[in-house]
Amino acid sequence: MSSIGVGFILIVLGLLGTLAWLIALIDALRRPTGAWESAGQNQLVWVLVIVLANFIGAVLYWIIARPQLQKN
Secondary structure (H helix, E strand, C coil): CCHHHHHHHHHHHHHHHHHHHHHHHHHHHHCCHHHHHHHCCCHHHHHHHHHHHHHHHHHHHHHHHHHHHHHC
């Protein structure tokens, strides 16, 4: 595989990771406070996890917090 192909793949993966991060951040910020309280989660903590842990924080939000928020 040429170096141009590898670079292109890395750019696409970076853009997809950034998009996933941005969507998770917007989703967490738009949820009402009542949804967070009834799910037993803390909105500020999750926003900080998403912001500080970047893509990993977004993945954790999608796996841990979001399903609990959608149940309520």
